Amino acid sequence: MPTSSRQRQVAILGATGSIGTSALDVIARHPQQMRASVLAAGGNVDALIALCRTHRPDHAAIADPALFVRLRDGLLDAGLATEAHAGQEAIDALAASNNCDTVVAAIVGAAGLSSTLAAARAGKRLLLANKESLVLAGELLTREAAAAGAEIIPIDSEHNAIFQCLRSRDASLEAGVRRIILTASGGPFRGRSRSDLAAVTPAQAVAHPKWSMGPKISVDSATLMNKGLEVIEAHHLFNVPGSRIDVLVHPQSLVHSLVEFIDGSTLAQLGLPDMRTTLAVGLGWPQRIESGVSGLDLLTQGRLDFEAPDLDAFPCLRLAWQAMDAGGSAPAILNAANEVAVSAFLQGRVGFLSIPALVEHTLSTLPHEAADTLDVLLAADSQARQITETAIARLPNA
Numbered sequence: 339m340p341t342s343s344r345q346r347q348v349a350i351l352g353a354t355g356s357i358g359t360s361a362l363d364v365i366a367r368h369p370q371q372m373r374a375s376v377l378a379a380g381g382n383v384d385a386l387i388a389l390c391r392t393h394r395p396d397h398a399a400i401a402d403p404a405l406f407v408r409l410r411d412g413l414l415d416a417g418l419a420t421e422a423h424a425g426q427e428a429i430d431a432l433a434a435s436n437n438c439d440t441v442v443a444a445i446v447g448a449a450g451l452s453s454t455l456a457a458a459r460a461g462k463r464l465l466l467a468n469k470e471s472l473v474l475a476g477e478l479l480t481r482e483a484a485a486a487g488a489e490i491i492p493i494d495s496e497h498n499a500i501f502q503c504l505r506s507r508d509a510s511l512e513a514g515v516r517r518i519i520l521t522a523s524g525g526p527f528r529g530r531s532r533s534d535l536a537a538v539t540p541a542q543a544v545a546h547p548k549w550s551m552g553p554k555i556s557v558d559s560a561t562l563m564n565k566g567l568e569v570i571e572a573h574h575l576f577n578v579p580g581s582r583i584d585v586l587v588h589p590q591s592l593v594h595s596l597v598e599f600i601d602g603s604t605l606a607q608l609g610l611p612d613m614r615t616t617l618a619v620g621l622g623w624p625q626r627i628e629s630g631v632s633g634l635d636l637l638t639q640g641r642l643d644f645e646a647p648d649l650d651a652f653p654c655l656r657l658a659w660q661a662m663d664a665g666g667s668a669p670a671i672l673n674a675a676n677e678v679a680v681s682a683f684l685q686g687r688v689g690f691l692s693i694p695a696l697v698e699h700t701l702s703t704l705p706h707e708a709a710d711t712l713d714v715l716l717a718a719d720s721q722a723r724q725i726t727e728t729a730i731a732r733l734p735n736a
């Protein structure tokens with residue numbers, strides 16, 4: 339494919355997922371300005387090859403090394419010049435390489451940390467969807483990005499909304515910001531009491547009323563852990579203490595978040611719940627580019643409602659707040675316990691209410707410590723996973 343010297347070269351890590359396919363949709367609308375040069379996925383090799391047929395990247399990588407031959411042969415059979423790679427290290431190397439100037443970090447979970455960090459250290463424009471990497475290692479990641487001149491553009495709709503209101507990531511008091519307010523849809527179980535939640539199924543939990551997302555984040559939305567992870571994410575991205583971050587449930591998911599300034603002004607960003615808008619902001623910034631998303635017709639939408647989150651029915655939000663206040667390795671422990679618990683819930687091994695119970699158990703079992711190195715954080719992540727797995731194995735029906 340002929341490339342102009344100013345054409346943005348985009349690596350999409352997590353290309354086969356919900357965010358990855360939305361990013362590819364936006365990129366394909368702007369063939370003169372940008373192209374997908376690198377695509378990476380976890381284990382879904384057939385979906386990755388299908389994306390390569392359509393988008394013709396220079397490089398494709400699969401995390402599972404055992405799938406290298408299938409990827410290489412599939413690309414050859416398709417008559418593509420795309421070079422095949424496999425393994426986590428190959429994905430990290432591609433994210434840091436000259437094959438891209440922009441990285442969409444859309445791998446789900448802590449598995450996305452090393453490639454996100456590699457892109458930050460290489461000074462890329464980093465479209466950051468992988469919130470777990472900020473929860474696990476937010477201080478380290480933002481520090482290394484700043485040192486390397488990497489420009490982080492938040493892709494989570496709430497943080498992207500705040501970024502748009504501020505036109506930067508500076509939410510300091512000096513910049514006149516009093517507080518930031520994250521909105522939450524409330525998920526599929528909004529309004530239910532704790533006892534009503536005991537028997538909910540994975541299929542009910544992933545059926546989000548407003549957003550179409552991957553299974554892990556959908557369950558996180560149902561427990562409100564997603565909002566808890568986002569509070570920690572906002573703390574790192576915008577360098578604000580938890581005392582200046584609020585959460586407001588807004589079931590229509592049209593107001594994506596708000597910023598209150600010291601003069602009494604509040605700015606909000608509104609739009610239909612479609613991640614192509616935030617990806618277009620990240621790919622085009624500071625220009626505005628077409629995303630394929632329609633504008634918002636407030637007359638049709640009718641009304642905007644707001645309510646306080648129910649921390650009794652959804653204790654994950656409280657646990658995340660506590661972990662952020664504790665600092666050090668506590669958010670990494672919270673994140674790891676949650677990933678294991680959500681995975682067990684999706685496999686039908688534990689009930690919905692076990693998710694907060696397991697996270698609370700792991701947080702109280704594993705002492706948190708100061709965490710300024712990646713090794714300490716990864717050790718906390720690994721220990722927390724083991725403690726949570728052991729606790730699951732001891733549950734009556736596991």
Ligand SMILES: NC(=O)c1ccc[n+]([C@@H]2O[C@H](COP(=O)([O-])OP(=O)(O)OC[C@H]3O[C@@H](n4cnc5c(N)ncnc54)[C@H](OP(=O)(O)O)[C@@H]3O)[C@@H](O)[C@H]2O)c1
Nearest residue numbers: 352354355356357379380381382401445446467468551552
């Ligand atoms: N979806 C949304 O609307 C949304 C909104 C805000 C933030 N986010 C965040 O964006 C991230 C992605 O979410 P999603 O909903 O797009 O998830 P998803 O649909 O489940 O997709 C996950 C992607 O990650 C890949 N992957 C998994 N493990 C990997 C590994 N070890 N190495 C490389 N790739 C791996 C998957 O590849 P395979 O298909 O090969 O398994 C897939 O491409 C999450 O951190 C989520 O919290 C998502």
